Amino acid sequence: MFCSLVFCSLCFWHLLVFGNSDTVKTVSVSVTDGDTITLQNNDSQLQDNYLLSWTFERPESRIAEINKGARNFLIHDGVPDGRFRDRLKLDNQTGSLTIMNTRTTDSGLYEMTIKSKKDDTYRFTVAVYAYLIAPVISSDSSRCFSPLSPCSLVCSSVNLGHATLSWYKGISVLSSISVSDLSNTLSLPLEVEYQDKNTYSCVLNNPISNKTTHLNTTQFCHTCAVDSSEGHANCCDSVEAVLRLVVTALMGVAAATAMFF
Incomplete structure (x- = not known):
């Protein structure tokens, strides 16, 4: 199953403007354990000479970066604890980040920062839920x-x-x-x-x-059946067995009493 996070068609963006140049855009997305998701901004292609970085949970936990001017494209999938090893893909043109074979431990805040003529920040709150099996x-x-x-x-x-x-x-x-x-x-x-x-x-x-x-x-919830070959009730219900003993005892008392009248 492939879940692609696209700005225009699949997600609802909240735009917060700080001043005239810098913007912060945030979105939430939920997927099932094992899905593949793509986190991307709304630009089909980024401008030249920009710096882009992806972080997970903390600003110092950088998992991918692009220096377009120097033509450097790096994925740090061993950060922060190796959980993303061999499961990240970075698009060199759009800066989008793909996480393959997601796990519940991938849940958290992902932040993409683009530094160019103006600074843009895209925040993705990702929730990965366990695959459910019928109870x-x-x-x-x-x-x-x-x-x-x-x-x-x-x-x-x-x-x-x-x-x-x-x-x-x-x-x-x-x-x-x-x-x-x-x-x-x-x-x-x-x-x-x-x-x-x-x-x-x-x-x-x-x-x-x-x-x-x-x-x-x-x-x-099967009921107790009578075993005809044995000639008695084949029942494991202790309550019913006690009731039968009580009825038998009462019948015996009644019979004994009748003998004296």
Whole structure:
């Protein structure tokens, strides 16, 4: 996937004017982990004899520069910590900077400064979000559920960053949980009644994408079946087993009482 940041067609620029000569232009852009983005100014070709520099996060962290007069074109992809190594491309004509195979650690402020007859600064606030994988719905597969007890489920997802996990009943949100740390795991429980015919889904989303997993209640919430070959109920639900014992005991007491009348 290639995301090209073009001034005229894809981005909304905010122009702040300081005096009559110097300008600062800023823009925000969001992409998904693994995309390629191109950060460029609105000029198709720069004037002769200019100095251009690209920095990341801090003014002293220079990652690329052009000295048009001296015909020097340099990429410092080892700065600040080698995160951009072999992933930067500099256009010698327009000064645009391309970042290939983006990572979440590439998020931050990029600044392009052009020094010529007047000084221009272009600032790009880049947010790279993790690629989302559809969340997983699970239950205790060793258990069966009786009509008297709810079916307990869990929706989960791993390796996230700035994402929200939500349970939906139809189009209404039942519950949600968010995370901003890439190393965290999200888990969200849900209980469904045996004869509930509503539509449920688990949705994982961030500011630019989402993934949905729909709940199939018959897959996870199967009822206890009678094993005809054994002649008894094949059920793992302890609550139902206790109820059966109680009913049997009451019937025994009633029978014993009837013998005395």
